[in-house]
Amino acid sequence: MYRFDPNLARAHTLPARWYLDADLLALERRRIFGRTWQLAGRADQVERPGDFLTTTLGHEPLVIARGSDSTLRAFSNVCRHRAGPVALGCGNRKSLQCAYHGWTYGLDGSLLTTPEFDQVENFDRRAHPLPPGQAGTLGPLLFACPDATAPTLAEWLGDIPKETEPLGFERMRWVKRVEYQIECNWKVYVDNYLEGYHIPIVHPGLYKQIDYARYSVDTFRYYSRQDSPIRVTDTPYRRNLGEGENPQALYYWIFPNLMFNLYPDNLQTNLIVPIGPEKTLTIFDWFFLDADRPSIDRDFAQSFAFSDPIQSEDIAICEAVQRGLRSSRYEAGRYSQKRENGVHHFHGLVAEFLGEVAS
Ligand code: FES
Ligand SMILES: [Fe+2]
Known part of the structure; x- marks a missing residue:
């Protein structure tokens, strides 16, 4: 079992196996790329209300969209019905429509319409929004994090915004x-x-x-x-x-x-x-x-x-x-x-x- 030693003078580097193993990469996709802030695109791609783009971080397909209220949001690009993609590529829309059976979602992730679903019991549309992630920008860069409970982008970037601004x-x-x-x-x-x-x-x-x-x-x-x-x-x-x-x-x-x-x-x-x-x-x-x-x-x-x-x-x-x-x-x-x-x-x-x- 590898134990990281915080003392640089005594520490050993990561085990060689961690650079080779497919199971370790799957774990990294879940525990690192599924929980951290990553570059998702450019800020100018989501400048106007209705702009959206899609990306995948770790195993998490995401939509990043600017709502009609101008708020930038990220949420899971996985339909609550049977896991189809709610958005493809990028563009500008008033709502998003799943590419499988056509359920529609608002740019805030709320589930709007579910065609031919009237007889379904114990199903409340309001209880089925797309799970949220986080999104934010730094200068020309667009960042997203699949995990809504992760630290904010401001916490992640620390003094970087202050140091890069004069440049x-x-x-x-x-x-x-x-x-x-x-x-x-x-x-x-x-x-x-x-x-x-x-x-x-x-x-x-x-x-x-x-x-x-x-x-x-x-x-x-x-x-x-x-x-x-x-x-x-x-x-x-x-x-x-x-x-x-x-x-x-x-x-x-x-x-x-x-x-x-x-x-x-x-x-x-x-x-x-x-x-x-x-x-x-x-x-x-x-x-x-x-x-x-x-x-x-x-x-x-x-x-x-x-x-x-x-x-x-x-x-x-x-x-x-x-x-x-x-x-x-x-x-x-x-x-x-x-x-x-x-x-x-x-x-x-x-x-x-x-x-x-x-x-
Ligand atoms: S999977 Fe999205 S509507 Fe069926
Ligand atoms: Fe180098």
Whole structure:
């Protein structure tokens, strides 16, 4: 039985089996992805009353909708009749109609009509609303949580809204999406993101651009932040910086599966979606300040030319690590006290949310 040790100097990393096992992933889908705040889309997709979109977090299909009262809500996208989908894709509607037998629901989740159901005994429509989740926004990002009893988004994000506001976060607009499929467990990719320890070896190009000695990771209740002072002056980051201002990249990771990389004029989100125990989809979205500027294609290309080789280097090492985890000779490792506190913090949250795991 694995026991997480909160003492970094004494702790061992998660067992290798947790990166390989299909049953463990099913448990993570229920206990982690079914109970936490995750990126569900963009705030502009649910701006107007009647706007809705659908997504699935863990095993939970969800609808996120803005009601005619302008309130943003999330609820289960599973019909109370025989589990059909109440909404498909995204759009704008006054009510939602199940794609199976046509029951209709209000944008607040209430059950409105149930055709040919008059003779059914002991059935009160008012007692059959769609179970609620939670929804909220941060700048251009739309978040949802399938669990109505989980902490609020404000509690989850802590000081992030305060820290991102001065960077123009609220005014950034979506420009581009790029996806990468990786042959590794989702936690291998997250572990790798959460430390700068590998930068000198895996990313020699990046290493020259940052001040590695001053690279730091701070951990908070449900997120961590990496601060990386940028050394060179001719990077894409200089745009929108005043003379004498020091470029700074802020890397946030929000448990369980969202990173966002914030530069002086753009934001890149990385959403890490498990597809199988050893297969992961990473979805990168770029948001820019002044996204309608004439040079936006060139500026995106410049930002992508910087990040894509780094992503290739990370993919190669993550896939090699996944092969290593399959070896019968490896069970678990240790953490660098100086450089891997962020990984240790993530493992603590994984262990906390999974609770008891049968070995
Ligand atoms: S499953 Fe929704 S109406 Fe039958
Ligand atoms: Fe990396």
